[in-house]
Amino acid sequence: MAQKVNLKLADRKFWKNKKVFLTGHTSFKGTWLKLWLEYMGAHVDGYSINYPSYPKSFYKTIYKKKIKRENILNFEKLKKRILKTKPDIVFHFAAQSILSEAKKNPFKNYETNIIGTAKVLEACSLSVNTKLVSIITSDKCYEENNALKYYSENSLLGGSEPYSASKASAEIISKSYQKKYQKLKKKIITLRAGNVVGGGDWKKDRLITDVMNSIEKKKQLIIRNPNSTRPWQHVLDCLNGYLLASEYSYNSKFTFNTWNFSPPLRDQISVIKFVKNIILNFNYPISKIIKGKNEFYESTKLNLVSNKAYKEIKWKSILTQKNVILFLVEWYKAYYRKEKMKIFSQNQIYKFYKMAKR
Numbered sequence: 001m002a003q004k005v006n007l008k009l010a011d012r013k014f015w016k017n018k019k020v021f022l023t024g025h026t027s028f029k030g031t032w033l034k035l036w037l038e039y040m041g042a043h044v045d046g047y048s049i050n051y052p053s054y055p056k057s058f059y060k061t062i063y064k065k066k067i068k069r070e071n072i073l074n075f076e077k078l079k080k081r082i083l084k085t086k087p088d089i090v091f092h093f094a095a096q097s098i099l100s101e102a103k104k105n106p107f108k109n110y111e112t113n114i115i116g117t118a119k120v121l122e123a124c125s126l127s128v129n130t131k132l133v134s135i136i137t138s139d140k141c142y143e144e145n146n147a148l149k150y151y152s153e154n155s156l157l158g159g160s161e162p163y164s165a166s167k168a169s170a171e172i173i174s175k176s177y178q179k180k181y182q183k184l185k186k187k188i189i190t191l192r193a194g195n196v197v198g199g200g201d202w203k204k205d206r207l208i209t210d211v212m213n214s215i216e217k218k219k220q221l222i223i224r225n226p227n228s229t230r231p232w233q234h235v236l237d238c239l240n241g242y243l244l245a246s247e248y249s250y251n252s253k254f255t256f257n258t259w260n261f262s263p264p265l266r267d268q269i270s271v272i273k274f275v276k277n278i279i280l281n282f283n284y285p286i287s288k289i290i291k292g293k294n295e296f297y298e299s300t301k302l303n304l305v306s307n308k309a310y311k312e313i314k315w316k317s318i319l320t321q322k323n324v325i326l327f328l329v330e331w332y333k334a335y336y337r338k339e340k341m342k343i344f345s346q347n348q349i350y351k352f353y354k355m356a357k358r
């Protein structure tokens with residue numbers, strides 16, 4: 001349904017000819033952002049250690065080319081690449097992004113997400129041209145408190161398991177660079193979003209991957225926490241927030257800032273409700289859903305508000321929950337029909353612009 005509010009979209013004029021460097025450009029979010037930035041005329045360069053999912057990978061599906069495998073933990077190489085690229089803006093997506101992996105290998109998780117963030121900030125501090133570093137953290141960076149109705153930007157940082165703790169730590173590391181960046185006339189922002197969904201996510205242990213695998217292979221679907229609530233958000237809405245916050249911060253007087261990006265609270269529904277909505281659109285028999293064992297700790301309730309983003313940068317979700325599901329289901333259906341997915345994904349970006357204008 002159309003929303004009668006003044007919704008803002010990433011400004012093509014701002015991004016045209018900007019040099020943008022993405023750590024984790026092969027990630028689910030990074031690939032979508034690269035596609036969107038290229039649509040706006042930005043020059044995009046990327047730095048990633050791998051394709052985050054196997055055998056299917058969104059980056060490979062879209063760009064069909066091999067990447068050079070580069071590690072953010074290799075400071076000398078990272079610094080060299082950033083100094084050579086001379087980016088105006090850096091988005092830091094590279095991370096160990098899976099909760100179950102963090103539990104299995106906490107040291108690697110902490111190293112990538114905490115030390116990795118410090119290395120990116122340190123390398124960018126040496127790059128004269130770089131004015132802004134946008135650090136992608138997570139809604140999981142907050143101290144878990146089930147008594148709270150929702151988390152806002154002022155809620156306490158914390159973490160009840162290694163992934164959350166690493167994202168809270170990345171927040172603290174980012175803030176610790178404020179004074180240094182102020183002297184250098186550079187800016188840092190941290191961007192916190194929740195469960196982001198959209199076409200092309202095939203990462204292991206993610207809900208959409210499990211749903212799509214069960215549809216494709218006609219097998220039962222096992223869901224770990226069917227009754228947990230999550231801030232389901234389409235990747236284009238989330239990235240629109242990242243882009244708007246970056247545009248605003250690039251020219252603002254603040255050295256450090258932070259924003260939540262979440263759908264309206266009424267759309268932050270349970271896992272089972274969300275899955276049933278997807279399955280209905282695929283005409284898939286829902287009787288085959290079973291509750292799986294909880295092998296690692298996850299918070300049960302995670303509601304987020306983003307009033308600050310609306311107030312300051314006029315960001316609000318453009319897609320209603322019905323449209324989030326439609327965008328998602330249409331993408332996977334097109335993939336299974338073997339359509340040209342780069343064109344299909346670009347068309348979803350145009351469609352997103354059209355929906356915002358309605």
Ligand SMILES: NC(=O)c1ccc[n+]([C@@H]2O[C@H](COP(=O)([O-])OP(=O)(O)OC[C@H]3O[C@@H](n4cnc5c(N)ncnc54)[C@H](O)[C@@H]3O)[C@@H](O)[C@H]2O)c1
Pocket residue numbers: 023024025026027028029030047048049050051052070071072073092093094095096097098112116136137138139193194195196197203
């Ligand atoms: N997907 C979500 O729902 C979600 C929710 C909240 C926050 N986030 C955060 O958003 C960011 C992107 O998430 P995603 O799901 O698109 O990521 P992803 O898991 O799809 O990809 C991770 C990326 O990080 C890169 N990477 C990992 N370790 C690296 C290293 N040492 N050196 C260089 N590159 C490295 C990988 O190559 C890949 O490009 C991450 O920071 C993640 O924690 C994601």
